[in-house]
Amino acid sequence: MKTWKSSIKVSSSVAFTIAAIAWLTSSPTHAQSKLPANVAIRAQDACVEQARAKGFSLENVVSVESANADTVRVVLNLTQNGQQYKLTCNYNKASGTSVYEDTNSTTYKYQPLINPWLLGLVLPLVGLGLLWLWTRSRGSDKYDRYTRKDQDRRSEGIIRIRSDRLEIHSGPGTTYRITGNLRNGQRVILSGRYNNNWAELADGGWIPLQYVETNAQYTH
Structure with a gap:
């Protein structure tokens, strides 16, 4: 009876240990913890500095993690000209250089239906058209809107x-x-x-x- 209970305890301990190892190795937090803090800071600073040089403003850092033995992947939320971007930067540990991945996905905070410069061209044309219609309606009879007609009886x-x-x-x-x-x-x-x-x-x-x-x- 004791041997059976001991076997159950051993089996439970082994199963718990295996589950804990699997969770730790698959956890992003654990994977990120392997990255030295000083390397993570250097990678983040290099990527943020390059983004600012390109005219972006930093909103927040999404993640900093190891992509492989030589590269640190930094994901940033950035803004530029009222638009929001989520860009990925790859930092090389050996050279200390950072390169942004080419991404076309952006989230627009504000996108006008008509570009302001196009609106500036359209409005004067519309105004001229309305003025022409108004002038034409008055052209042949200048005082129609002010007068009472009785043309059949002079x-x-x-x-x-x-x-x-x-x-x-x-x-x-x-x-x-x-x-x-x-x-x-x-x-x-x-x-x-x-x-x-x-x-x-x-x-x-x-x-x-x-x-x-x-x-x-x-x-x-």
Whole structure:
């Protein structure tokens, strides 16, 4: 009975020892512990210095471990121009040189949909297009948005003023340039377009409606 119990204890000890050895040899922490601290520091410093020389900024060190008897592999998280990179650097123990592996995988913290320089070209073109459309919509009839149309019924009027003449303006207001003048009692034909208290003449120009005595029976 004692012999059987002893055999179980021996077997359990052997199994535990084998499992512990397998775990230790496969553990990254154990593998990294074989790397001397001074070598790990030299490798890390060399890789970080080379990264900074290339314009990168260090975020953190991911790992430092032996790749083989001559090489230390250093993995770093780096940033450059708002982008994040995870790069692997191989440090040679004998020569003290470091070389980054060629990697195309990057994680972008920010990637604009349109490059700023392209946006600077597109916006002026869009603005010019909108300006052209707006100008075209106003081109043939400058005062459409300000006037009331009644073009099917023109009316005749007579100028009634106390002064010698009534000035004709290029638009419905005194701020527009003067294009001519009318005399008291002169007959005029109105186009049928009005803007507040201003009326358009059939042959062009605007006059204040208050100085026109109209005859609604006259039509074209």
